[in-house]
Amino acid sequence: MPRFLTDFIQACMDGLLTGALYALIGMGLALIFGVMRIVNFAHGAFLMVGMYVSWVLFDKFQVNPYIGFLISGLFLFVFGYLVYRALIQPIRDRSDFMQILMTTGIALILVDSVQLKFGADYHQTIIDLTNRPPFSFGAFTLNRAALLSFVIAGVFIVGLQQFVVRSRTGQALRAIAQNREVAPLMGINVTMIQGFSFALGIAMAGLAGGLLLPALYLFPSVGEDYTLKAFVIVVLGGMGSIEGAAIGGLVLGMTESITSAYLGQQWALAVDFILFLLVLSLKPSGIFGRQRA
Amino acid sequence: MSTTTPNPANTGTAVGSAATPLLQVDGVTAFYRDLQALFGITLKVMPGEIVALIGANGAGKTTLLRVISGVKQAAAGSVKFEGADVSRVPAHRMVARGVSHVPEGRQVFPFLTVRENLSLGAYTSRARASMKQSMEEQLALFPRLGERMNQLAGTLSGGEQQMVAIARGLMAKPKLLLLDEPSLGLAPKIVDEVFDKIQSVRQTGITMMIVEQNVVSGLSIADRGYVIQTGTVLLEDTSSNLLKNEMVRAAYLGL
Numbered sequence: 205m206p207r208f209l210t211d212f213i214q215a216c217m218d219g220l221l222t223g224a225l226y227a228l229i230g231m232g233l234a235l236i237f238g239v240m241r242i243v244n245f246a247h248g249a250f251l252m253v254g255m256y257v258s259w260v261l262f263d264k265f266q267v268n269p270y271i272g273f274l275i276s277g278l279f280l281f282v283f284g285y286l287v288y289r290a291l292i293q294p295i296r297d298r299s300d301f302m303q304i305l306m307t308t309g310i311a312l313i314l315v316d317s318v319q320l321k322f323g324a325d326y327h328q329t330i331i332d333l334t335n336r337p338p339f340s341f342g343a344f345t346l347n348r349a350a351l352l353s354f355v356i357a358g359v360f361i362v363g364l365q366q367f368v369v370r371s372r373t374g375q376a377l378r379a380i381a382q383n384r385e386v387a388p389l390m391g392i393n394v395t396m397i398q399g400f401s402f403a404l405g406i407a408m409a410g411l412a413g414g415l416l417l418p419a420l421y422l423f424p425s426v427g428e429d430y431t432l433k434a435f436v437i438v439v440l441g442g443m444g445s446i447e448g449a450a451i452g453g454l455v456l457g458m459t460e461s462i463t464s465a466y467l468g469q470q471w472a473l474a475v476d477f478i479l480f481l482l483v484l485s486l487k488p489s490g491i492f493g494r495q496r497a
Numbered sequence: 498m499s500t501t502t503p504n505p506a507n508t509g510t511a512v513g514s515a516a517t518p519l520l521q522v523d524g525v526t527a528f529y530r531d532l533q534a535l536f537g538i539t540l541k542v543m544p545g546e547i548v549a550l551i552g553a554n555g556a557g558k559t560t561l562l563r564v565i566s567g568v569k570q571a572a573a574g575s576v577k578f579e580g581a582d583v584s585r586v587p588a589h590r591m592v593a594r595g596v597s598h599v600p601e602g603r604q605v606f607p608f609l610t611v612r613e614n615l616s617l618g619a620y621t622s623r624a625r626a627s628m629k630q631s632m633e634e635q636l637a638l639f640p641r642l643g644e645r646m647n648q649l650a651g652t653l654s655g656g657e658q659q660m661v662a663i664a665r666g667l668m669a670k671p672k673l674l675l676l677d678e679p680s681l682g683l684a685p686k687i688v689d690e691v692f693d694k695i696q697s698v699r700q701t702g703i704t705m706m707i708v709e710q711n712v713v714s715g716l717s718i719a720d721r722g723y724v725i726q727t728g729t730v731l732l733e734d735t736s737s738n739l740l741k742n743e744m745v746r747a748a749y750l751g752l
Contacts, residue, residue, distance in 0.1 A: 372620070375613065375616070375617060375620075376617075376620065378606070378608075378609065379606055379609070379617050382606045382607060382608055382609065383604055383606055383607075385568075385600070385604070386600055386604045386606075388567075388568065388587070388588035388589045388592075389566065389568070389588060389592065389597070389598045389599075389600060389666075390589075390592065390617045390618060390620045390665075390669070391589050391590075391592035391593055391620045391621035391624075391669065392589055392617075392620055393587075393589045394589070
C-alpha cells in the first residue's frame, strides 16, 4: 500500500477514536438543546468537573480512570439535576440571552471553584495502559488507551440512542423536543422530563471527561475548547438531533486528525471553525438530513 | 339529529338534580398578561353529553378549554371534574384523571410515526395498561390510519393529521374529550368526514366538549351549546333551539 494512503487511513482511524468521545459530548449537548431549547455554554465546564472527579479518585484512592469515569458520570448526573432545579428551571422560559448568560455564568463559577480548590497546576494521569506500546496491525498503530475509551464510548453512544428511541421516557423526551405545548396533554410531566434530560446530558459530559482524563493534561479551564467543539458537533449533526450529534462527533474527530496529520496540530481548532462556518452558511440544518429528531 | 342522552334543557338550576355534572365550571376568569380573556364563565357538562362552544374568533373558547385541561390557570373561579376541584391541577395530571384535550391546529408530533403518536396518547400508566386494545379500537374507527402507521405524522394530509390527533386523544381513555376546532383549515369534504368520525366516537359513550367556528356542524352533533362572546356566556340552550335562535342565525349563520 502506498505511503500516502496508509498515512491517510491512519489519520482517519485516530480521528474515529477521538471522535467517539466527541460524539458522547455532542450527544449530551444535543439532548439538552432538543428537550429544553437551551444551548448549554457550561457543557465543557461540566466535562472538566467530570475529569476532576475521576482524577481525585485516581490520585487519592488509586481508582483506575476507566472505572472512575462511571463515578464521574453518576456524580455529574446528580450534580446536573441539582443545577437544573436551582438555576436552569427558573429561566427555562426566559429569553435566549438570559439562558446564554446563565449557562456562561455557571461555567465561570465551576472553573473558578475548581481552581480555588485544586489550584491552577497541570496534572497528568499516568496509568499502565498509556505507557504500553500501541496496538499495531499491518502498517497501522492504535493507542491502547484511546482504543479502550473508543469502545466504552461506543457502548454509551448506542445505549443512549436506543434509550431515546425505545424507552417510554425517551419517547416523552422526543415528544417534548417536537412539540412542548402539546406534550403535557399526553400526560407527560415536562418539568420532570426536562430535569432528567438535563441531568443525563451533563452525565454524558461527565463520562466523556472521565474517559479523556488519561489522554489530557488536567487544569481548570481544560473544558473551554470542548464547549465550542460540542457546539460545532451539534450544528454539524443538525441542532437537537441526537443521532446527528453522534455522527457529527465522528466527523469532527476525523477532520481534526486529518488536519493535524497534514497541516499540523495547531490548525486543528481553526479547521473546526472553518467547518462550522461552512455548515452554518451553506446548510444550516446540519449536514445530515432533516432538521431535528 | 337524534340524541341518545337526555337534554337537561334548563341548566341553570340543575345543581339540585340527581346526576352530578362530569364537568362544572364556575365563574372562571383568565388573563394573558394584562389582557383579560375570560370574564366569569359558568357552564357544565353532564355525563354522556356532547356540548358545543360556539362563538367568533377570539371569544375565549380556546382559552376556556385550556383552563379546563390545566394548560392555563384560571385567575378566579373554579373547575370541578367528577365533583373534585381541579382548578390547580396541572395538565399532565388532568390526563390521568380522564380529561383529554385535542388542541387547535392538530399539533401532531411531526417527526414521530403515526404509531408513535398514538402510543404517546396512552402515556399515562392508566391508559398504557390497555394500549394494545385501544390501538385496535382507534384503527377500527380510523381505518385509514392503519395504512399510515409507520409514516411520519408530519407527512400526512391535514384531514389525516386531524384523525391522528383525535385518535391520539382517545388513546388516553378519556372520560371527557375536549376537541378544539376539529374542522380548522380542512376542505369541506374532509370536514364532513371528521364530523362523521366524531359522531362515531359519540357511540362509544365518551362525553365531549367541542369548540367550533363552524356553527352548523358543531351544533348538529351536539346536545347542547353555549354561545361565547368576549369571554362570557351569552346564550345556552339545546342545539336545536340554538339553531332556530334569531340571534344565532343572524350573528353566526348570516341568515
